[in-house]
Amino acid sequence: MQKPINTPLASTVDCHVLIVEDEFVIANDLSLILGGAGYSVLGVSESVAEARGMIGQRKPDMVLLDIYLKGQETGIDLAKELEDSTIPFIFISANDNRSILEQVKATQPSGYIVKPFREKDILTTLEIGRYRHAHSAELKLREEKALQIALTDALSEKEPWETKLLKAAQLLQPHIPFDYLTIRHQKAASEHTYSYYRVGFEEYQIIRETDFLHLTKTTPEQLFRMQTSLVFEGAGRYNQEAFDRLSQQNPFIHLLATNFRLQSALVVPLKTGQAETFTITFLSRQPETYLGRHLALLERLEQPMLLTLERVLAFEEVARLSEQLQRENSYLLEEVKTAANFEEIIGTSQHLLRVFNQVSQVAPTDTTVLILGESGTGKELFARAIHNLSSRKDKILVKINCAALPATLIESELFGHEKGAFTGALDRRIGKFELAKGGTIFLDEIGEMPLELQAKLLRVLQEKEIERVGGNTLIKTDVRVIAATNRQLEKEVAEGRFRMDLYFRLSTFPIHLPPLRERKSDIPLLATFFAQKSARKLGKPFCGINDRVLGELVNYSWPGNIRELENVIEQAVILNNGQTPLELGRPLVSAFSVNLLASGSGENGRDAGALPSAQPRDLLDVKQIQQETEREYILGILKQTNGRIRGNGGAAELLNLKPTTLEYRMEKLGIRKVLTVYNPDAVS
Numbered sequence: 001m002q003k004p005i006n007t008p009l010a011s012t013v014d015c016h017v018l019i020v021e022d023e024f025v026i027a028n029d030l031s032l033i034l035g036g037a038g039y040s041v042l043g044v045s046e047s048v049a050e051a052r053g054m055i056g057q058r059k060p061d062m063v064l065l066d067i068y069l070k071g072q073e074t075g076i077d078l079a080k081e082l083e084d085s086t087i088p089f090i091f092i093s094a095n096d097n098r099s100i101l102e103q104v105k106a107t108q109p110s111g112y113i114v115k116p117f118r119e120k121d122i123l124t125t126l127e128i129g130r131y132r133h134a135h136s137a138e139l140k141l142r143e144e145k146a147l148q149i150a151l152t153d154a155l156s157e158k159e160p161w162e163t164k165l166l167k168a169a170q171l172l173q174p175h176i177p178f179d180y181l182t183i184r185h186q187k188a189a190s191e192h193t194y195s196y197y198r199v200g201f202e203e204y205q206i207i208r209e210t211d212f213l214h215l216t217k218t219t220p221e222q223l224f225r226m227q228t229s230l231v232f233e234g235a236g237r238y239n240q241e242a243f244d245r246l247s248q249q250n251p252f253i254h255l256l257a258t259n260f261r262l263q264s265a266l267v268v269p270l271k272t273g274q275a276e277t278f279t280i281t282f283l284s285r286q287p288e289t290y291l292g293r294h295l296a297l298l299e300r301l302e303q304p305m306l307l308t309l310e311r312v313l314a315f316e317e318v319a320r321l322s323e324q325l326q327r328e329n330s331y332l333l334e335e336v337k338t339a340a341n342f343e344e345i346i347g348t349s350q351h352l353l354r355v356f357n358q359v360s361q362v363a364p365t366d367t368t369v370l371i372l373g374e375s376g377t378g379k380e381l382f383a384r385a386i387h388n389l390s391s392r393k394d395k396i397l398v399k400i401n402c403a404a405l406p407a408t409l410i411e412s413e414l415f416g417h418e419k420g421a422f423t424g425a426l427d428r429r430i431g432k433f434e435l436a437k438g439g440t441i442f443l444d445e446i447g448e449m450p451l452e453l454q455a456k457l458l459r460v461l462q463e464k465e466i467e468r469v470g471g472n473t474l475i476k477t478d479v480r481v482i483a484a485t486n487r488q489l490e491k492e493v494a495e496g497r498f499r500m501d502l503y504f505r506l507s508t509f510p511i512h513l514p515p516l517r518e519r520k521s522d523i524p525l526l527a528t529f530f531a532q533k534s535a536r537k538l539g540k541p542f543c544g545i546n547d548r549v550l551g552e553l554v555n556y557s558w559p560g561n562i563r564e565l566e567n568v569i570e571q572a573v574i575l576n577n578g579q580t581p582l583e584l585g586r587p588l589v590s591a592f593s594v595n596l597l598a599s600g601s602g603e604n605g606r607d608a609g610a611l612p613s614a615q616p617r618d619l620l621d622v623k624q625i626q627q628e629t630e631r632e633y634i635l636g637i638l639k640q641t642n643g644r645i646r647g648n649g650g651a652a653e654l655l656n657l658k659p660t661t662l663e664y665r666m667e668k669l670g671i672r673k674v675l676t677v678y679n680p681d682a683v684s
C-alpha cells in the first residue's frame, strides 16, 4: 500500500517567486503582499523575454503570471515553457474571454486569480498552488521510480530482445508518447534495429526488417547505408522545423516520416561500457509532441537503464562464453578419446620421414594445408600433429567431417546460423569457424563439400570473414585451415565437382600420405605398437607377434591402410590368451572394402572400378587391388550367409545392394554362385 502523501511545504522565505506583470502598480502591489507574507521575491519582469532571462539566471519556485504583457508574446506562451520545465505558475488576469480561458486551462496552471484581487486571494491561492505542486511532484517521483523498476524488470527478463524492448516501449508510452519507436542496437561487428508501430491504444505492430523493406520499398543495402549515416551524439528533441531539418539531413528519418506520416522525434543514444550503443528514437504524428520534460525524464532514466542494459549484456556474454566453453569442452572430451601425440606417429620408412619433414616445415606457419591420402593413412593424425606443433596448440582444434553431414546442414555447421534462419533454427548457434577462434579447423573429406558451399569456403579463406546463415553481418575469423581428402581432387576438378580456384587455394601446401602397402617396412613397427596399445587397454600381457603372422601382415595389401591394421591387431589381442604370441583371429579380409563396394556400385555416380583404359600404370594397379579387395569382401560376406544372396539376412541385404546388382558384380569379379555351403578351407 502506498504511504499517504503529506509533504510539508518549505517556509515562505525559501519560496522564490517571480512576478511577470507589465503594470507597474499591480506588480508593486504583489511585491508588497508577498514580501509581507515572508516570500522572497526574485524580481519583476514586464515581458516574456525578460522573464526568460531571469528564469535562466535562477529557477523560481513559483511564477505569478499576467496574460497580456509587453512585447509580442503572451503569458500563455511562457506558461507552456514553464510547464515543460516543471515550474509552477499562477495566472493573474482581468481577462475573462472564453477562448483565452480555454487556452489558460490547457497550460495546467497551479491557480488563477482575477484582477482586481485582495491580499487574501493572493496568499491563499499561492499556498494551495504550492501544496498542489509539491504533491504532484512527489507523485511524479513515485511514478518515475515505479517506471524505473518496471523497465529494469522488463529488460532483465529472459526473453528475446524484440519482446523485452516491446515491453519497455509499452511502459514508456504513458510518459513519452509515440506512434513509432525504433531502437537500434549497435555492437562492434553487428547491429540490429527493433521497430514498433502503434496501431491501437495498447496495440503495437513489430516492424521487422523484411516488413520494413517491403513497406518502404527499400533494398537492404539502401537501408544499411541510411542507417549507418545516422549518428546521434547526444539526446535531443525535434519538433516542427527542427524535425524538418533532421529529416532533410537524415534519409532514414525522412523515410520514416514519409512512410508513417511522422512529424516530431525524441532521440536518446545510450552508450554502454561494453562499447555497445542503443539509440532510442520516439516518433510522433503530432508536430510538437516532445517537450523538455520528456527529454528530462529520459535523461533521468538514462543511468538506471544503462546499468540494467550493461548487466543484461554482461549476463548474455557470460551465457555465450559458457556455451562456447561447453562446446569446447565436449570437443576436448572427444579429443581425449582420440588423442594422438606427434610421438605416437609410428614409422621410419623413407616415405614417412619425408612427410615428417614437410609437417615440421609447415606447422609453425599459418599456411593452409591439404592432406591427401587414402582412407586410414593417418590424415587426421597428421592434421592434429600440425596443430600441436603450431603456435595455436593451446587453442582448440575443431574437426568437421564434410561427408558426414547432409549438404543442407554443412553451411550452418561451419558458419553458424541466426535464430529463425531456417525451419528448425530455434536459437542462434555459432558455427565451427567461430568455435575454432584462434585455433585450427580440420575439414575432413573436403572433396565431399557441395559446390555451392565451396564458393563460400573460398571467400572465407580469402577474406577471413564469415557470415552466419540468415545473418547480415560479417564476422572476422582467426582460424588456420587444414583440409583432407581421399579423393583425387584434380580429377574432381576436371569433372566439375570441385572448384578449381578452391583447389588452388587449398593446395598451397599439399602433403601426400603414402598408403601402407608403399611403406611395408613400417608394418611390423605399427603392428607391435597397436598390439601393445590394445593389450594395455585390455589389461593383458603382450607376448609379441609370431614371425609367420608378421610375414602375413607385411604381405597383405592393406586397402584400409593403418586403420585396418589397427582393427586386425585389436581383434587378435582380444582373442589372444595373453600367454602366447599373437595369432590372427581371422583371414585378412578388409572391412575397408565396404567403401569400395559402395562407390563401385555407382551410388554417387563415381565408379571406382570403371577407370578409363588409358590410365597410367600405377592407377591400373590400384584398380586391380580394389577389385581383389572387393572380391575378398564379397566372398567373406557370402561365407557368413552360407552363400545366400537374396532374402532376409542374405548377402545383398547385408551389403545394402539390390540382389541383381550383387549378382552382376559377382559375375564381373568371377565369383560363381556354386558357393552355397560354407567351407572354410575352400574359401580362405
Ligand SMILES: Nc1ncnc2c1ncn2[C@@H]1O[C@H](COP(=O)(O)OP(=O)(O)OP(=O)(O)O)[C@@H](O)[C@H]1O
Pocket: 340, 344, 345, 346, 347, 373, 374, 375, 376, 377, 378, 379, 380, 381, 382, 444, 485, 486, 526, 562, 563, 566
Ligand atoms: N603413423 C601412424 N602411427 C600410429 N597410428 C597411426 C598412424 N597413422 C594412422 N594411425 C592410426 O590409424 C587410424 C586411422 O588414421 P586417421 O583417422 O588419421 O586416418 P585418415 O586418413 O584420416 O582416415 P579417413 O580418410 O578414413 O578419415 C587412427 O587410429 C590413427 O591413430
